[in-house]
Amino acid sequence: MNVLVTGGAGYIGSHTVVELINAGHNAIIVDDLSNAKADVVDRIQTITGTRPVFYELDCKNIDGLRSVFSAHKIDAIIHFAAFKAVGESVKKPLQYYRNNLDSTFALLEVMEEFGCKKFIFSSSATVYGPNNPHPYKEEMPAIQSSSPYGWTKVMIERILTDYVTAHPDFCAVLLRYFNPIGAHESGLLGDDPNGIPNNLMPYIGRVAAGQLEKLTIFGGDYPTPDGTCQRDYLHVVDLAVGHLKALEFAKDREGAEAINLGTGNGISVLELVNAFNKANDMDLPYVIGPRRDGDLPAFWADAEKAKNLLGWEATHTVEDMCRSAWQFAKNAGK
Ligand code: UD1
16 A cells, blocks of 8 residues: 555654555655654665655645645555644643644545545544543543643544544544554664653653663652552554554445554553663662652553454563663664
8 A cells, every 4th residue: 555654754653654664565754854853764764675755744734745645646644743742732732733633634635635535543542531440441431631732632533533424435543552662673763852851761761871860750659559650551663563453454444443552551650660670781760759740640551442453462572662762762872
């Protein structure tokens, strides 16, 4: 298939492009490089031996998208491109709603003009909001979030679902990610955010590389076994493979389907730090600090639906995640 990957130079997007190419698909990347680096395309070529087509383009640019669809017969799109910093979204709600929603509208409009009917969407476990019990199941009401970033995911899920109601021959797969971490085994691709990382594993990587002094664990008094928050961390390569499976699933199907991509296991921040130390023979400096606003004590996925519908299951261990994350952070720090 010819697959348009928006945000294909980003963390999850680049790993997905590698898996697409390895499976024999043609990947066409659209990325405005607002939070990614152009040399990712070279790195994908080094890993796969194939250079994906790359357009430096903002997804809100509808005429630019038309040119891409005119140049390639696009069979499906995987839409990663979005602003994703939770805290920043609270300070800049307008930018987040404008960017994340407009890019989706532009894509849907151009897809309609060109008769493309397969849409894989990069959603998030954040759509389950603060009130659902874990493990999160897809049939739970997923209409809440705690930040404008999260609300854009809720809204785009709604928009795609309504679009499918109006166009029953369209297929939208809403992939609800839990916490992707880790990096490609080559050490060439990984999570390398601009500035000081907000997310846990890239922060740990910078501390391990000596670029940041110590990790602050946000809260040690949660109602969890060791007092720190629990999350469902999954290897980014497993997540990338999940997109491939979703694409195969969407090929002969119609309708909208929300599917969790997680391991089904929760581990705590402290357990992850200990696993990182063990996997990499380190002793990471950390302190327990105050809670971070908006964090939930614990959540993880019910991973059965992905298994049943997509034939997908996470296969990498926490040790794999920690080892690969460090291998990448070590190189990125040079
Ligand atoms: C957040 C978002 C999620 C988004 C994801 C990736 C919410 C509720 N969740 O997940 O929607 O998809 O980021 O962008 O908004 N931690 C520390 N110290 C740090 C950093 C993090 O202790 O320096 C802890 C956090 O308190 C949390 C865990 O590590 O318990 C994971 O945090 P993070 O990686 O930021 O992901 P989430 O907040 O779970």
